[in-house]
Amino acid sequence: MAEAIAGTLLEQGIEQGETRAKRNAILKLLQSRFSNVPETLTTRINAIHSHAQLDKLFDEILAAETLDDIHL
Numbered sequence: 001m002a003e004a005i006a007g008t009l010l011e012q013g014i015e016q017g018e019t020r021a022k023r024n025a026i027l028k029l030l031q032s033r034f035s036n037v038p039e040t041l042t043t044r045i046n047a048i049h050s051h052a053q054l055d056k057l058f059d060e061i062l063a064a065e066t067l068d069d070i071h072l
Contacts, residue, residue, distance in 0.1 A: 018051065019049060019051065019054070022051065022054040022055070022058070023045055023046055023048065023054065025058065026045055026054060026057055026058050026061065027042060027045060029058065029061050029062070030045075030061060030067075033061065033064070034066075034067050037067075038067075041067070041070075041072070044072050045057070045072070048072075057070070057072070
């Protein structure tokens with residue numbers, strides 16, 4: 001039982017680390033592409049937990065010409 005709990009906690013930790021890494025990559029990309037990223041946008045990105053949504057957002061930022069082209 002303890003091993004199952006430890007395995008679950010490890011998986012959750014890995015998942016959280018991957019989510020944090022995706023958010024950081026998105027924020028770096030935004031900063032690189034658009035310089036001044038509004039704090040409200042940063043806050044909204046940091047609230048996203050879905051890997052699929054973060055992946056979609058990353059692709060959207062790559063294609064965006066302005067911050068207004070990004071839909072959260």
